[in-house]
Amino acid sequence: RLVEAIVSIPDTVKFEERIHSYQISIDGPMANAWTPYEFWLNDQFSHCGVNSFQLINDGSSWKIIYLIDTRRREDCQ
Numbered sequence: 001r002l003v004e005a006i007v008s009i010p011d012t013v014k015f016e017e018r019i020h021s022y023q024i025s026i027d028g029p030m031a032n033a034w035t036p037y038e039f040w041l042n043d044q045f046s047h048c049g050v051n052s053f054q055l056i057n058d059g060s061s062w063k064i065i066y067l068i069d070t071r072r073r074e075d076c077q
Helices: 002-007
Strands: 015-019 023-027 030-041 044-057 062-069
Touching: none
Parallel strands: none
Antiparallel strands: 015 030, 023 030, 030 044, 044 062
């Protein structure tokens, strides 16, 4: 669904997610990536928050199995 939502955005809409940093924790075949971000829409600040990616290594590569994020307009750094 996420990919479908992104590709359905008209070409006239400019969006940019700026990742500030990342923290990755790994335990065997499981990992978590924590990425604070700012989101800009048509060159205007929209919101900020954190993405949290859950990943699994299937023996040949890492795969994202879950993604959750927060969104806020205040207290953005």
